[in-house]
Amino acid sequence: MSTKSEIIRLGDAFIKEKGFNGFSFSDISKKLGIKNASIHYYFPTKSDLGVAIINDELDRLHNAINEVNDKDPDEQLRKFLSIYISIKDQNNICIVGSLASDLSTLDEYMAAHLKILVTTILNWVTAILQNGLNKGTFKFEIAPRTKALLIITNMLASLQLTRLTAPEDFETIHNTILKELKP
Amino acid sequence: MSTKSEIIRLGDAFIKEKGFNGFSFSDISKKLGIKNASIHYYFPTKSDLGVAIINDELDRLHNAINEVNDKDPDEQLRKFLSIYISIKDQNNICIVGSLASDLSTLDEYMAAHLKILVTTILNWVTAILQNGLNKGTFKFEIAPRTKALLIITNMLASLQLTRLTAPEDFETIHNTILKELKP
DNA sequence: ATTTGCCTATCTACCAGAAGGTAGGTAATT
């Protein structure tokens, strides 16, 4: 892997572990065995790195969306939920939750790209739910967009919260979401 | 108000606005017109301040719990939800969500006190829901503790997320939670 | 075939400011 993509990968991991204000260029350069200045060569400012990390996440999200594009809504939703499961397995939190928490410390560029990421997720889940409702795969009484917001907030905050409650709570929430959608 | 409680009040506000790693002693001292060293007089370390802020939140939570202790479950739940509404009105996020996001950068003392705060909230909401279920005020099919987790995660993450989606989303989520509990 | 020159990816060395924190002093209050 190239140095540039290694920097993005490590920055992404640090945001999920410690938050955007919780890591420094030194944290990355020490792990890679390079100097701080080499990171500035690829990313002039920390915000430039932040934007690159968000765009990288957006790329992977688009890949995930395309991967299950022609599958049924149940499988699509499971694909969505599996993203959070793998974050939980690493004892991290989701990048959206991490950056949204620090929103007022981010500059306009990072905020704008974060907004695109959030909108993409929300639109994807809304479409999955709408589709599942039409096909009879899912059953719920509220607007698909609202249901999407409820499910996304459940997953996002359960990553943050269940590190402080019982270890099995995350899985309980995950299973309950699927169960409650069943017709 | 005493300087000490002003420091706690400002620290609390900064955590909700910028996160624990997003503010410094200078941010507080400048706002209060005192010197950094004066904050260290009351709180030797930043973690000491963090613990005091969490304990202060816990005090206010206990007050809120006692305030509606003999009211019906519907009013108790509205009291709980009103806490998030007033945070939203200030365009901030909840302190639990903020600190839980930065969990791995907090020391053991802050983490332990944060855990107490989370547990207190979860137990309170679980009790409200259990009570409402017994009395027929609420209707839901899952375990009260699980339902509490779902509602808390909805509120917590919607504060973070809805700053990036549509402005009315927060209120929609709030109203949906109440509506779905109706028998 | 060799020189010239530019591009890439790193380095060394440095900077100003902010971070959290400490030591010791002082003036007013109890």
Add this chain to the structure above:
DNA sequence: AATTACCTACCTTCTGGTAGATAGGCAAAT
């Protein structure tokens, strides 16, 4: 006399960031 609530002055480490050097690779011009 002791305590409280500040202050000045200072320290160390870390922060994001900059300037300029270097060494290798490629590629066109001589």
